[in-house]
Amino acid sequence: MRLLRILVTGGLLVAAASAGTTGYTVRKGDTLAQIAARLRVPVKDLAGANGIKNVDLILSGRVLKLPGATSTPATTGTVVGGNRVHVVRAGENLAGIAVKYNTTVRDLVTRNKIRNPNLVAAGVRLEVPGASWACPVRGHYTVVSNWAAPRPGGHTHEGNDIFAKRGALVVTPVSGVLRQVRGKIAGNAFYLAGDDGHTYYFAHLDKYLRGPGRVDAAATIGTVGNTGDAHVTPPHLHFELHPNNGRAVDPFPTLRRWC
Numbered sequence: 001m002r003l004l005r006i007l008v009t010g011g012l013l014v015a016a017a018s019a020g021t022t023g024y025t026v027r028k029g030d031t032l033a034q035i036a037a038r039l040r041v042p043v044k045d046l047a048g049a050n051g052i053k054n055v056d057l058i059l060s061g062r063v064l065k066l067p068g069a070t071s072t073p074a075t076t077g078t079v080v081g082g083n084r085v086h087v088v089r090a091g092e093n094l095a096g097i098a099v100k101y102n103t104t105v106r107d108l109v110t111r112n113k114i115r116n117p118n119l120v121a122a123g124v125r126l127e128v129p130g131a132s133w134a135c136p137v138r139g140h141y142t143v144v145s146n147w148a149a150p151r152p153g154g155h156t157h158e159g160n161d162i163f164a165k166r167g168a169l170v171v172t173p174v175s176g177v178l179r180q181v182r183g184k185i186a187g188n189a190f191y192l193a194g195d196d197g198h199t200y201y202f203a204h205l206d207k208y209l210r211g212p213g214r215v216d217a218a219a220t221i222g223t224v225g226n227t228g229d230a231h232v233t234p235p236h237l238h239f240e241l242h243p244n245n246g247r248a249v250d251p252f253p254t255l256r257r258w259c
């Protein structure tokens with residue numbers, strides 16, 4: 001479902017897309033300590049960011065600011081996707097590739113300025129028409145714009161969290177090569193070296209549905225969960241975007257464009 005659900009009912013997290021800020025809507029019965037634990041921030045920081053003097057008294061319905069969360073408008077920033085890329089494999093020809101993407105040889109030739117359509121070498125990156133970037137979670141989900149939220153040890157959150165029911169399918173935004181990683185913090189995780197030149201990171205998967213190796217775009221690779229240090233939070237996909245294999249950037253503009 002191509003739907004960015006900004007508001008979450010039931011007192012979960014709220015991402016205000018227009019302002020690029022994040023918050024938490026207090027639910028009846030919530031305590032500040034519980035909320036702080038869920039958001040993985042110290043209670044005093046949460047109280048400080050919201051000018052709360054009495055931590056035992058918070059009103060339901062109030063939207064709490066996350067301490068240290070970016071105030072940079074998420075409307076600006078890197079948006080990846082837009083040009084679907086196919087890396088030619090040995091034995092493939094343009095006719096076969098055109099069929100695969102429901103396009104024509106002529107379109108591929110023009111778009112990629114190919115001189116000899118009968119001679120396309122393996123490893124060549126072709127731009128192909130069509131929708132080019134798949135939202136990494138299928139079905140109902142909630143993208144939370146929580147880039148740069150503080151994390152223990154002086155770290156900041158280097159991605160966005162996409163909340164969904166445990167078992168929701170996680171898919172590759174683009175084609176590329178998957179590498180599995182497992183760790184105490186990441187839980188079950190994947191790196192995807194995208195054919196678009198960018199690296200993607202997916203953490204806290206409940207189950208792997210794919211091993212390492214080459215995958216197509218929109219390939220199912222696992223399910224949403226809360227493995228690793230996410231075990232104290234509701235199931236979500238921790239998602240990172242590393243343009244050109246470099247440092248992570250806020251993936252929210254990209255997620256908002258394609259999810």
Ligand SMILES: [Zn+2]
Nearest residue numbers: 159160161238
């Ligand atoms: Zn995360």
